[in-house]
Amino acid sequence: MDSVIRLSRVGKTFGDRAIVRDVSFDVPPGRIFGLLGPSGAGKTTVVKMIAGIESPTSGVVELLGERMPKLSLQTRIGYMAQSDALYSDLTGGENLDFFASLYGLRGAAKKRRSDAVLELVGLSADRGKRVSRYSGGMKRRLSLAVALLHEPAVLLLDEPTVGIDPLLRREIWAELERIRADGTSILVTTHVMDEAEHCDTLALMRDGALIAVGTPAELKASSGASTIEEAFLAYGRAVV
Numbered sequence: 001m002d003s004v005i006r007l008s009r010v011g012k013t014f015g016d017r018a019i020v021r022d023v024s025f026d027v028p029p030g031r032i033f034g035l036l037g038p039s040g041a042g043k044t045t046v047v048k049m050i051a052g053i054e055s056p057t058s059g060v061v062e063l064l065g066e067r068m069p070k071l072s073l074q075t076r077i078g079y080m081a082q083s084d085a086l087y088s089d090l091t092g093g094e095n096l097d098f099f100a101s102l103y104g105l106r107g108a109a110k111k112r113r114s115d116a117v118l119e120l121v122g123l124s125a126d127r128g129k130r131v132s133r134y135s136g137g138m139k140r141r142l143s144l145a146v147a148l149l150h151e152p153a154v155l156l157l158d159e160p161t162v163g164i165d166p167l168l169r170r171e172i173w174a175e176l177e178r179i180r181a182d183g184t185s186i187l188v189t190t191h192v193m194d195e196a197e198h199c200d201t202l203a204l205m206r207d208g209a210l211i212a213v214g215t216p217a218e219l220k221a222s223s224g225a226s227t228i229e230e231a232f233l234a235y236g237r238a239v240v
């Protein structure tokens, strides 16, 4: 398969407001694709359409060669939403048990995966603690663990490292790079410019439209910028 995620001329309107306009891109297997843009640019809406939570008003969203939304593809996706969808009365470990049962993970496989993802996000020692007693950063880390639990073919991460300290952020990126090496495709939204450098391809989004798509090096070269932040500002100026 040449592309795991494909958007073809996708638009989304809420009422009479066009939130996403004519967005097209492809994410091949084993790539990290970063969606970058200011608050309100429409990034979350794009991610929700890929996850099958929202339907496009126009155009086509395909995931693993099938048109979204499609219920049977849900278990192939690991989706980390911007707001944590966790059960606060349950412990971290119990939350993982719950999501494992949704994904059909049982027995030794469940234990192996739960242990691995808790270790990765640095929550092994807190697995018995109720989520209502977790900090904001711990909840983000548990949400990431849930998204990774069933080793999905596609990871959709909406601002995964908000509230996570720089050291753990670096570890999480190292893990995302390992996951990519196994052939998983990862779409990540971020405001953090140094995270953008980890992406194979970046799409700069503004007012619902893509204003530039390329590798970090291409975007810097084509705008004459030395950082992604400068490149983004240069492209932003070019369209106003």
Ligand SMILES: Nc1ncnc2c1ncn2[C@@H]1O[C@H](COP(=O)(O)OP(=O)(O)OP(=O)(O)O)[C@@H](O)[C@H]1O
Binding pocket: 014, 019, 037, 038, 039, 040, 041, 042, 043, 044, 045, 046, 082
């Ligand atoms: N269900 C909805 N109904 C109406 N408007 C919506 C809905 N969902 C999103 N919007 C609007 O769409 C715009 C884009 O929102 P979206 O969350 O996609 O942006 P974003 O780029 O992810 O921003 P942020 O980085 O702040 O999360 C916003 O103006 C938002 O108010």
